Amino acid sequence: MKVSKILCGCLFVLTASYISAQNSTNQNTSKRSETTVEQDYLSNVEDAIITELAASDDYDNKLVALEYLENAVSAGRASPDMVAALDSLAGEGINKLSRSNGRVMNNFPDIRAKACDLLGEIPTEASKNTLVGIAAEDKEPMVVTAAIRSLGKIGINENDEVISTIEFIHRKYAALNPTSSLALEVLNAYESLAPTVQDKSAMIQSISEIATNYRYVTPVRQKALNLLRSMQSNGSSSGKSK
Secondary structure, eight states: OHHHHHHHHHHHHHHHHHHHHHHHHHHHHHHHHHHHHHHHHHHHHHHHHHHHHHHSSOHHHHHHHHHHHHHHHHTTOOOHHHHHHHHHHHTBTTTBOOEETTEESOOOHHHHHHHHHHHTTSOSHHHHHHHHHHHHHOOOHHHHHHHHHHHHHHOOOGGGHHHHHHHHHHHHHHHHOOOHHHHHHHHHHHHHHGGGOSOOHHHHHHHHHHHHOTTSOHHHHHHHHHHHHHHHHHHHHHHHHO
């Protein structure tokens, strides 16, 4: 009888402990669920705000959208909706036109350039594709410069697609409107992407043209020469190691 009472007592204690543990677990789960729901809600609200601001016709609203987006990208929480907003802003006035009496009202190069810079912080195939399109189609050097800078940061160059695009853009601007700032970003992108390039001949030719074009400032031409020397040195080292 005494043993039976002891067993019953132990069973009661264990049952009470189990119920208490379950209640504690349920409370913690509930708290976590409430926190997750709150975070999801705030995230959805932020996405909606950014999407609305980016789609607005107002220039200042787009600036505010870019501030939100810059904070989100810096914090590593760029959602698909935010990336879509960046894509839209990168093509503002190019891919998406708003006209009044035949005049384009949303040609905002600084908005496009900032969006291109932010896309460079999101190293994905989709971001790369957006930037390649903007670099090839935009007519503003500041936007093209930002797009090329970001393509170098992202570092994706399947089948030399990006290098070919950059080389084509350099030739176009060198003939029509050579700018040292664009040439510098072209060189920086070449330097970053060089390890991924399969056929370096067009890239080397492009670098050589920058090095000998006296319409570019001396530091840019010097960087081109240094890059050529570096590539030659790396090529010689690879040949010896083989």
